[in-house]
Amino acid sequence: MLAPEVETRPWAEQLAIDDVSYREQLAYLFERSAFYREKLTAAGLASATEAGGLDEIARLPLTEKQELRATTTPENPFGAHMCAERSEIVRIYSTSGTSGTPSYIPLTAGDLDNWVTGSSRSYAASGVEAGQRIVSSYNAGPFAAGAALASFDRIGLSHVPMGTGNTERLMRAVELLEPDAAVLTPSYAAYLAEWAAERGFDLPGSSVGRVLVAGEPGGGEPAFRAKLEEGWGAQVTEAMGIGDIGVSLWGECEHQDGMHLGARGFVHAELIEPQTGEALGTEDGATGELVLTHLRHRAAPHLRFRTRDHVRVRTSPCPCGRTGPRIRCIGRTDDMLIVRGVNVFPSAIREVVSEFAPAVNGQIAVRPSAQGAKQDPPLPVSVELSPGAAADPGLAEAIRQRLREILVVQTSIELVSSGTLERSEYKSSLVQR
Numbered sequence: 001m002l003a004p005e006v007e008t009r010p011w012a013e014q015l016a017i018d019d020v021s022y023r024e025q026l027a028y029l030f031e032r033s034a035f036y037r038e039k040l041t042a043a044g045l046a047s048a049t050e051a052g053g054l055d056e057i058a059r060l061p062l063t064e065k066q067e068l069r070a071t072t073t074p075e076n077p078f079g080a081h082m083c084a085e086r087s088e089i090v091r092i093y094s095t096s097g098t099s100g101t102p103s104y105i106p107l108t109a110g111d112l113d114n115w116v117t118g119s120s121r122s123y124a125a126s127g128v129e130a131g132q133r134i135v136s137s138y139n140a141g142p143f144a145a146g147a148a149l150a151s152f153d154r155i156g157l158s159h160v161p162m163g164t165g166n167t168e169r170l171m172r173a174v175e176l177l178e179p180d181a182a183v184l185t186p187s188y189a190a191y192l193a194e195w196a197a198e199r200g201f202d203l204p205g206s207s208v209g210r211v212l213v214a215g216e217p218g219g220g221e222p223a224f225r226a227k228l229e230e231g232w233g234a235q236v237t238e239a240m241g242i243g244d245i246g247v248s249l250w251g252e253c254e255h256q257d258g259m260h261l262g263a264r265g266f267v268h269a270e271l272i273e274p275q276t277g278e279a280l281g282t283e284d285g286a287t288g289e290l291v292l293t294h295l296r297h298r299a300a301p302h303l304r305f306r307t308r309d310h311v312r313v314r315t316s317p318c319p320c321g322r323t324g325p326r327i328r329c330i331g332r333t334d335d336m337l338i339v340r341g342v343n344v345f346p347s348a349i350r351e352v353v354s355e356f357a358p359a360v361n362g363q364i365a366v367r368p369s370a371q372g373a374k375q376d377p378p379l380p381v382s383v384e385l386s387p388g389a390a391a392d393p394g395l396a397e398a399i400r401q402r403l404r405e406i407l408v409v410q411t412s413i414e415l416v417s418s419g420t421l422e423r424s425e426y427k428s429s430l431v432q433r
């Protein structure tokens, strides 16, 4: 543990500290952020004092990424929530931007340091430690993932950057440089396990004892994880962040029971019901969309920012000693489908389908017939068979019934041969429209 006195602090104590930070952050927003001053005033809150403390945060409006984006102009490409002076900004990341135009993420030196501090706690939770060697496969480029890579230096790891898209080079590094750990997206980890198996490359026998996955949901699904662990002969743990708020905010420990908040003290987490925006409790087993608030951010802080990540909370004590709620990402709110009133995540479908291994190999594609989230049953799902497995109609029917039983969703199952569905060397979507 990098900071035991922080990471094992009783959670109530952490919340008391966070409440002080939060009130200061609100005062800062009222003073410096044109965006939040206007937004909070419009919500009937004329000052930070009126907005109150953390226990009243649910009274405040949520922030949508689109609202921030709408305030950008050629004169102010950061948007109206920019709080710091130009001279205070030491780093500018950008997001890939689904609509074409990137959005910029400015950071002060303090912001960047907090990002790296939180990220290093999250990655260290996986068990990697100073002196070990880690091979990474992120093409960080303009993206915030670059700050996650900086956290490997902070931990004291020997970092071998490999980037994405050159599997031969990566596997040669695994063979010759004998890294203790590898960090990559779950999609790429799965791709490499298949790649190795097809070529007789002994990945399970390699030096890699820990596989750290991040960048997309999936690494926490038990069946998918079991398959990755088998393919790599390594323990798989996941980490998660969001560019606008911070990199690798969350990281899972060796007990593999959800991600701890490495960025505790810097970020406050809440859950909401994604359709109504209603605040939900964070008791054990609760699920909802993750909403994050900066507590000590300076450049462009966010208040109640909707992450679009749908998570499940765990609150039971973790044997590692780290305190506070843990989360597992179930999927992206944007990927959620509503089939006759039932919320369905493609990752949950994959989880159920994976129970049918070894007949299936865990690759699926959900093919919604209608635009948007609402779908009429049955929901078409393509399921890839394992190499050499036959397309037995009984298998398709068994999968269909199991999905109905577990997820209460009507599907139509198409079995396809191994290698049919698209693989990604970076991130993959389980939904194909």
Ligand SMILES: [Zn+2]
Binding pocket: 253, 254, 255, 260, 318, 319, 320, 321, 322
């Ligand atoms: Zn733990």
